[in-house]
Amino acid sequence: MSKPIITAEGLGKAYQLGTKLDRNATLRDAIVHALRSPLKNLRSRIGEPTDEANTFWAIKDVSFEVNEGEVLGLVGRNGAGKSTLLKVLSRITEPTEGKATLRGRVASLLEVGTGFHPELTGRENIYLNGAILGMRKIEIDRKFDQIVEFAEVTKFLDTQVKRYSSGMYVRLAFAVAAHLEPEILIVDEVLAVGDANFQKKCLGKMGDVVKDGRTILFVSHNMDAVASLCSHTLLVQGGRVGERLTPDEGIKQYLALSNEGSQLPLKSKPRIQNKKRPPIFVGLNITGESGHPNVVECGGKVTFEIEVADCDDLKTGAMCGIAVTNDRGARIAFFHTLYHGGFTFKGSNHAKFTCTVPSLPLTPNGYFIELVMADGYGIIEKVERADRLDVVFADVLNTGKIPSNHQGYVVWPAEWEYSGEIEHTRDLAGVL
Amino acid sequence: MTVADAMFPQAPEPAYVPKDLVIQARKGWIAIDWAEMFRYRELLYFLVWRDVKVRYKQTVLGFAWALLQPLMQSLIAVFIFGTAAGFQKLLPATVPYLLFALAGQIPWQFFSTGLGSGGMSLVNQQHLLTKIYFPRLFLPTGVVGGALVDLLISLSLLVIFMVAYHFSPTYHFTPTWKIVFVPLLIIPAAIATLGMAYALSAITVTYRDFRFLIPFMIQIWMQMSFVMFPRELLLKSPKLSHYEWLLAFNPMYGIIQAFRHFALNMDWNPNHLIIGSTVGVVLCVFGMFYFRKTERRFADIA
Numbered sequence: 001m002s003k004p005i006i007t008a009e010g011l012g013k014a015y016q017l018g019t020k021l022d023r024n025a026t027l028r029d030a031i032v033h034a035l036r037s038p039l040k041n042l043r044s045r046i047g048e049p050t051d052e053a054n055t056f057w058a059i060k061d062v063s064f065e066v067n068e069g070e071v072l073g074l075v076g077r078n079g080a081g082k083s084t085l086l087k088v089l090s091r092i093t094e095p096t097e098g099k100a101t102l103r104g105r106v107a108s109l110l111e112v113g114t115g116f117h118p119e120l121t122g123r124e125n126i127y128l129n130g131a132i133l134g135m136r137k138i139e140i141d142r143k144f145d146q147i148v149e150f151a152e153v154t155k156f157l158d159t160q161v162k163r164y165s166s167g168m169y170v171r172l173a174f175a176v177a178a179h180l181e182p183e184i185l186i187v188d189e190v191l192a193v194g195d196a197n198f199q200k201k202c203l204g205k206m207g208d209v210v211k212d213g214r215t216i217l218f219v220s221h222n223m224d225a226v227a228s229l230c231s232h233t234l235l236v237q238g239g240r241v242g243e244r245l246t247p248d249e250g251i252k253q254y255l256a257l258s259n260e261g262s263q264l265p266l267k268s269k270p271r272i273q274n275k276k277r278p279p280i281f282v283g284l285n286i287t288g289e290s291g292h293p294n295v296v297e298c299g300g301k302v303t304f305e306i307e308v309a310d311c312d313d314l315k316t317g318a319m320c321g322i323a324v325t326n327d328r329g330a331r332i333a334f335f336h337t338l339y340h341g342g343f344t345f346k347g348s349n350h351a352k353f354t355c356t357v358p359s360l361p362l363t364p365n366g367y368f369i370e371l372v373m374a375d376g377y378g379i380i381e382k383v384e385r386a387d388r389l390d391v392v393f394a395d396v397l398n399t400g401k402i403p404s405n406h407q408g409y410v411v412w413p414a415e416w417e418y419s420g421e422i423e424h425t426r427d428l429a430g431v432l
Numbered sequence: 433m434t435v436a437d438a439m440f441p442q443a444p445e446p447a448y449v450p451k452d453l454v455i456q457a458r459k460g461w462i463a464i465d466w467a468e469m470f471r472y473r474e475l476l477y478f479l480v481w482r483d484v485k486v487r488y489k490q491t492v493l494g495f496a497w498a499l500l501q502p503l504m505q506s507l508i509a510v511f512i513f514g515t516a517a518g519f520q521k522l523l524p525a526t527v528p529y530l531l532f533a534l535a536g537q538i539p540w541q542f543f544s545t546g547l548g549s550g551g552m553s554l555v556n557q558q559h560l561l562t563k564i565y566f567p568r569l570f571l572p573t574g575v576v577g578g579a580l581v582d583l584l585i586s587l588s589l590l591v592i593f594m595v596a597y598h599f600s601p602t603y604h605f606t607p608t609w610k611i612v613f614v615p616l617l618i619i620p621a622a623i624a625t626l627g628m629a630y631a632l633s634a635i636t637v638t639y640r641d642f643r644f645l646i647p648f649m650i651q652i653w654m655q656m657s658f659v660m661f662p663r664e665l666l667l668k669s670p671k672l673s674h675y676e677w678l679l680a681f682n683p684m685y686g687i688i689q690a691f692r693h694f695a696l697n698m699d700w701n702p703n704h705l706i707i708g709s710t711v712g713v714v715l716c717v718f719g720m721f722y723f724r725k726t727e728r729r730f731a732d733i734a
Contacts, residue, residue, distance in 0.1 A: 015732065030639065087731065091455060091565040094728040099456040106453065114563040117482055119489045124482075131478040132564060160489075 003103060004065035005184060005215050006089070010098035011062040013084050017054045058084040059239045062098070066232075068183075071216040073226040073247065075254040076236030082219045083188060085236065086110060089217065090186050104183030104215070107134055111188070113173030118162035122153055122172055125161050129176045143179045150205070151175035171198055178205045185209060188219045203228065223251050223328040255327050271383040280347075280381045281371045283307030286389055294387060297394035298402060298411055299361045304335075306353040306371065314347030314375055322355055323370040324362070324389065331370075332362060332409050361412065362391045365405035462724045469567050479574030484581050498585040502541050506533035509660040522664040527696045528603050531593055535692045536659040538586050539617065543625050543657075543684050544650045545579035550629025551646045554637050558734040568727045569720065572629035580622065587614075590695065605696075613694040617687055620709035624683035627715030634723040637730055657684040662698075676701075683708035683715070 059081040066072050074082045087093045089100055090108030115132035116125050126147055130140040140147075148154055151172040153164075161169055187206075206229055210216060220226055226233065226247055233250025235242040237257065245253065267282045285305040288296030296302045304322055311318070321336040335355055337343055367389040373380045396402060402411050469476075488494045507530070514520045514529030523532055550572045554561060557571055597605040636642040654660075656679060667673045679685045680701075686708030693700035 028641070087562075088455065091453075092562060093731040095455060095457055097457060099454060102453040102455070108564065111559075111563045115560055117486060119486045120482065124485065128478050128482055131475040132560070132566060134472070134475075134566070137474050 002068065005068045005103050006064075006066040006100065006217070008065075008089070008098070008100040009063050011085070011088060011095050011100055012060045012097040013058045013088055013093065014096040015056045015058055017056050057096075057239050059088070062239075062241050064234055064241055064244065066215055066217065068104075068215055069210075069213040070232060071210050071218060071230045072244075073230035073233040073250065074217065074219045074236050074241075075221075075223075075226060075233055075250055077254075077257060080236040081239040082236045083110070084239075085241075086186055086188050086217065086219060102184055105134075106184045106186065107177075107180045107182035108186035109133075109177045109180075109188065110186070112170055112177065116161060116169070116173060119160055121160055122148075122157045122164070125172065126176055129173065133177060133180055134182070135180060139181075147172075147175045147179050150178065150201075167198070174198075174202055178202070178209075182214070184215045184217070186217045189221065221329075223254070224330065227251060227328075251328070266383070266386055269383055269386065271381055272379070273381045274379060277381075278310040280308050280311045280373050281306065281383050281386065282309045284369065284371065284387050286369065286387060290392065295390045295392060296360055298364055298391055299359050299394055299396035302357045302360050302389075304353075304355040304357075304369070306355070308348070308351050308353070308373070310349060311347035311373065311380070312349045314373075314380065316346060317344045317376045318347050318380075319344055319374050320353055321372040321374070323372065324360075325368045325370055325384075326405075326409065327366055327368070332367065333360070360391065361396065361410050363403050363405045363408055363411055364391050364393050366390050458728065460725070461721055462728070464569075464720060464724060465567070469569065472567050472570065475566055476570050476574060476577070479570055480577035480581070483574055483578030487578065495585060498582040499589050502534060502537040502586050503589060505541075506530055506537045509533035509537070513661045517661075519661055519665065522662050522668075524696075524698060526603050526605050527698060528597050528600070528605065531590070531597060531605065531696055532662065532692065532698075533660060534590050534593060535695050536657070536688050538583065538590060539621055539688055539691055540654060540657060540659045540684065541586065542579050542583040542621060543628075544654065545582065546576045546625035546629045547632060547650055547653075548646055549579070550575045550625070551632030551636055551642060553629070554633045554730065554734070555640070555643065561730045561734045568730060569630065569723060572633045572723075573626065576622065576625050576629050579625070580618070583618065594695075607695060608697050610694045610697065614691060617691055617694070620683065620705070620712050621687050623709070623716045624687070624712030627712060627717070627719035630719030630723040631715070634719075634726045637734055638726065653682070653684070656682050657688055659688060663689065664699075676704075677707075680704040680707040681711055683712040 062081075062085060064072075074085065076082050084093075086108065087110070088095045089102070090106065090110065092108075092110070113129065115129050117128060120128065126144065127137070127140055131137070148157060151168075151174070153168055153172050156164065156168065161172070164172070203225055206216070206218075210229060216229070218226070218230060230247045230250075232244045233247050233254075234244060235250055235253050235257075242253075266284050267279050271279060271281070283306065286294045286296075286302065287305075288302045289300045290297050306320065306322070308320075319336065319338050321334060323331050323335075324333040325331050335357060337345065337353070340355070368385045369387045369389050371381075371383045371386045373382075393402065396411060397413060488497055491497060493500065510529045510533060514533070520529045523529065553571045553575045554568070560566075560571070561568070594605060594607060597603050632642060632646060636646075658666075658679075663676070666676055666679075680703065686704035686706070689700045690702075690705040692698045
């Protein structure tokens with residue numbers, strides 16, 4: 001077997017917090033500093049060891065290998081060091097220690113549309129962006145038509161991109177990048193742009209790249225993309241990487257990490273607000289027929305009791321929603337005061353909602369409950385992971401079997417008929 | 433072709449042979465990677481092209497601005513220094529003040545754009561520094577390249593007025609054969625400009641003070657290069673003429689002087705061109721290495 005296409009050995013990148021860089025951030029400081037303490041300045045120039053306490057290691061002791069044709073997904077929470085690692089590997093910033101060897105032509109895509117100039121036309125930007133990404137003019141000429149077709153901007157080729165809609169802009173930018181033919185492609189979160197259709201197209205294009213046997217290093221918070229594209233994953237945590245894992249195992253560990261803090265009371269959970277204000281959602285109770293809190297049977301009844309506080313400033317048109325999301329962040333169901341209850345309301349300093357769902361036919365799995373408060377102008381508060389909801393097996397189809405969470409999200413009843421000879425019904429259930 | 437060759441055709445040479453790319457911390461001065469710059473040469477072309485294209489976008493006059501700027505500056509010089517201050521009489525009888533001023537303004541405009549825009553080229557394009565890798569030296573080089581295109585366009589201005597003054601009964605200006613050397617002066621001018629653009633752009637990333645200092649530097653430097661008024665002003669004072677050699681350390685002083693000598697047949701001191709060009713080369717080498725030394729931190733502090 002040939003050498004791995006990427007080898008990282010003990011990579012580390014340190015940033016100086018506060019002092020070192022800031023100290024000489026302006027010329028005046030540099031001059032004053034040089035005059036006041038010439039000796040110290042000299043010492044720091046010869047390479048005096050830096051102040052450990054003020055050193056922040058964005059990544060540390062990172063070692064891993066990637067073989068040709070592998071798609072390695074880097075997963076981890078925000079600030080774990082994924083982006084720093086990609087920046088080091090794409091030579092944007094130099095590591096403080098360690099070494100990485102890349103055996104092939106590298107292209108990195110840390111942002112869609114790097115180097116696009118708003119004043120230039122689509123056609124001109126294709127060439128400029130292509131050149132910045134490392135394509136030869138000849139190569140761009142050859143792929144020009146494909147790029148334009150992929151981006152669906154044929155009509156606007158000679159329009160300045162500053163007049164493009166943001167969707168068109170992103171499509172064009174991704175199209176150029178997608179037609180790079182490097183041996184190693186480094187991609188950071190670029191799929192988080194564009195509409196759903198285009199995202200699907202991008203994923204498809206990335207899939208093609210994978211089929212061509214090229215190597216991809218991929219950072220994303222989109223676990224569905226990680227699951228469908230990656231052959232391996234690395235979990236990045238606190239600037240360090242763990243073992244190579246299978247995508248399923250990596251995603252599981254990542255999700256376990258992101259669930260940390262779920263023990264907090266709802267009042268203290270992280271939330272998104274349109275402006276700084278005291279928490280609105282302060283209590284959530286989920287009861288089903290199973291007898292355990294937060295556990296419901298497939299197809300069973302579930303009741304959500306939500307306590308809200310400190311929102312009497314919402315004078316009119318307020319709405320409240322409960323979303324059920326799966327462990328990959330996709331919304332499965334949504335229950336809304338206006339859609340389901342048929343009402344909007346006035347905020348209050350203390351009030352309670354009760355939402356009863358007669359049947360929640362989800363496939364058995366762990367789910368999350370997201371709470372949203374909004375008015376006609378937009379979201380006021382959103383708690384993405386307000387609580388957990390575990391759906392457990394129940395024989396709703398009367399066959400002793402229901403689809404699993406790998407097979408679908410919801411369990412629908414259906415009637416089956418067959419014109420030939422039917423073998424068994426319930427007896428075989430155990431075998432299947 | 434032998435039979436063996438036909439039977440065992442050699443695999444075609446791959447177009448691009450990837451060399452192992454090693455990423456690790458480097459210390460001290462870093463060599464300039466000419467091979468890499470050559471590989472990326474088309475990017476430099478596109479950066480210059482972008483600079484030229486974007487500069488006059490959405491202007492009514494477009495490229496005419498490349499001519500109007502030095503022309504207007506020179507006209508101001510004609511009125512203030514040529515007429516009002518009476519420096520016209522310091523020039524040879526065949527040289528109108530407008531030609532004299534243009535011959536200073538055109539190379540100066542190139543240099544000052546290189547200093548101004550070149551010095552800001554990294555700070556203005558931080559998004560490129562933090563998002564993608566390419567030879568960083570290309571950013572200031574691209575801006576200077578764009579300024580070079582302007583320089584070539586504005587040279588036509590000089591030609592137009594030379595022809596016009598040739599038919600003027602007062603001056604009857606006629607260039608000598610030495611005018612063929614004028615284009616050669618672009619070389620030392622470009623070297624000095626690049627050097628300043630490299631050094632200033634790199635230092636501006638760390639010390640944003642230069643954002644304010646650079647315009648000021650340009651002002652002073654312009655006076656030190658005798659762009660608007662003749663050096664004869666200095667020479668007629670026995671005391672001051674003694675110190676002219678000090679000015680020669682400014683590369684633009686010698687280059688503008690040589691420009692006026694080749695184009696307008698005015699007196700010059702060739703030593704000033706030699707000293708200035710040497711300083712320019714030193715500046716350029718220093719600028720490049722200073723740039724390379726600091727470039728690894730650009731993405732961290734930009």
